[in-house]
Amino acid sequence: MFHPNLNYKELYNTSPCGYFCATLKGEIIECNNRFLEFTGYEQEEILEKKRFSDFLPAGSIIFLETHFLPILYAQGFIEEINFDLVKKDKSKLPVLVNSVIIKKGNDEEGFIQSTVFNISQRKNYEKELLLAKEKADNLSSELLKSNQELKDSTKLVLEQKSDLERLNKYLKNKNSQLSDFAHIISHNLRSPVFNLHCLLGFYEESTDTDDKKMLIDTIKDVADQMDETLNELIDSLKIQKEFYVSKETLIFEDILQKILIMLSGDIKKTNAIITFDFTQVEKITYSKVYLKSAMLNLLSNAIKYRSPKRIPEIHFQTIDKTDEIILAVTDNGLGIDINKHRNNLFGFNKTFHNHPDSKGVGLYMTRVQIEAMGGAISVNSQVDKGSVFEIVFQKNL
């Protein structure tokens, strides 16, 4: 029961929200005075004459038909939808609409109840909010853009860094080449100079004129070879650009012959027997300086570390592999205790013999040069039996 002073009809009409009721087909069959006030129409102009869509502008009708009504029908209710009501005088009133479907008896009957709230004041605030949101969205996309720009410049810096790293690597490489060069000069000239001393010793000791003449010829040859080696080194310096990479076709036998001349004193003194078999691979495209240096080092080492118990026998052999050429140098010298020296065999200033001439530069230098060209060097050895040094050259380099 209602309070005696209250009248249901009056409450309904003076309610602060508009109310209307429509059939399921949309025809308005009842509305309160507040709704009339909101729309500016008389009751008889609306009831059974108008539909809710008649109070909406065309754009909102699309929203009503494609979103509002489908949800209302499918769900049975819909809430807080914002429309602009078009009043009789064509002015607009922003409203929020809540609707609910009330079914009666069989499911074909029923009606739609709707309440309409005036939100004019809130609407202004909402418009400000919308503007602010738009601004925030713009700002956000600007931020995204700046972020992207930052990312791009970071990428650039990283690229520059990697360029610098490459350059640095190049310079390091260059530096090590120069250092190699210094070693080649000092080391590769040392053997022939020593050699010269030997030959001069023979010369002084010898009394036979023919012997002396032959020795002088040999000394001349050695001097010529030294001259040639020096010139090559100087040329390679002149070339400046990564001198060791300037490659040419080299015949193994030719290089060996030059080395035999350079070391002829040693060979003569030790009666060393040098043999070779270059039938598998006769030629190689490689740096002349490096190949000569490597072969000279291996031969002079083999002679230097010969066994006092036997005449040194040193054999050069080329082996043809699919992707590689192998140059093996086998001797019957002192041998190296591989297990003991495995890790530092080719290190700088490493020596494995208590030999007076041992400086530990030759193998290190050879390794650095060979590796710089993409190859490798390895050794197999047995103490007091001898060693096999193998240089692996990559065919495709």
Added chain:
Amino acid sequence: MDNIIFRNNVKIFGEGEEVLLFVHGYGCDQSMWRFITPSFEKNYKLILLDLVGSGKSDESKYSFKKYDSLEGYSDDIIEICESLDLHNINFIGHSVSAMIGVLASIKKPSIFKNLILIGPSPCYINDDTGYEGGFSRKDIDELVETLDTNYLGWSSAMAPIIMDNPDRPELAEELEQSFCQNNPDIAKHFAKVTFLGDNRNDLKNVTVKTLVLQSSVDAIAGINVGEYVQENIVNSELVILDTIGHCPHLSAPKETIFALKTYLN
């Protein structure tokens, strides 16, 4: 195939062999067929889907480029049909999906047995040749404005709240049960593509048998538009329902079911 099914939230059910493929229109999702499908479950295989960007489709697959024309959507329909190896299907498209079906049937007629177009419109805008689509460009701008005000706060509201509250499953459930909740940016884009498009020239290329189902009063696509569609599709007929509104399958399911059954039989 699984990601196509996931992308379009495809649902397959029903005990029959012959396929009814239902595609919802602008502003809603597959839940709009809920009063229709129970009447067909016994005798048909029913396939429902959400267009990408609508309902519970995989929103991450929405591309503003691909879906800048209805062809993006019709290609999806063809892709779904091909991945499910569907032929001779009955395509039931509401509103904008009527045109999506039209485009798909022109590209791959072999998939389709019948096109059933509910409230179709090939062009919503009036033009100076005398064609009356019912709206002006200004009306569409107004629609976008209405979308804006009704989606105020939407983007920050829904998904993150659910993601951040795994201990409140009712939030996820609420979304699960929600109808036609579409991302506002996508809704606006889709609105422009739908209501500013013009597919009138495509109608004459339809070869598949077509039914145009038209409400007697429809503010979005009036009877004159329904008649235009029927006149321009060769093998077509027009059935006018004694219903009011753009969604007779929701407001008058009985009449709609009756018309569908009559045509299919």
